Amino acid sequence: MKAFLDTSCLLKLYHNEAGSDIVENTLSNGVEAISLADIAILEFRSAVWKKVRMGEINKDIALGIISCFEADYDNFQWIRLQFHIIKTASELLMIYGKDGLRTLDSLQLASALTLKNENAIFLTSDKLLRALFKKEKLNVV
Secondary structure (H helix, E strand, C coil): CEEEECHHHHHHHHCCCCCHHHHHHHHCCCCCEEEEECCHHHHHHHHHHHHHHCCCCCHHHHHHHHHHHHHCHHHEEEECCCHHHHHHHHHHHHHHHHHCCCHHHHHHHHHHHCCCCCCEEEECCCHHHHHHHHHCCCCEC
């Protein structure tokens, strides 16, 4: 089985925080591959530096977290940001923009939808994205 993680859940693998145990337990139950949207690379760094700005971690810890993630790049299946994903994200904004869907989450959702017909589970800690995963009939954990 595959697992798609948005950045909110991906970060939980590299920084112990609320929900980290749930993500780790879920991934240890029959998940053979983890799929990520390309934009997770940018979002991950942004989220780590936000933790520094908020005083949750220091710069050295941030650099270590980012380094660990970079070392794991080859362990993930990357969903490339291609025109069809941008087009789908644009269509999703027309449907869910009124509900609060924003640019990066529309790209995450469009990337996740590429796995809709596969044996996959979908993890997010974002309430809106979780609701939209469900509306799109994705197997949300």
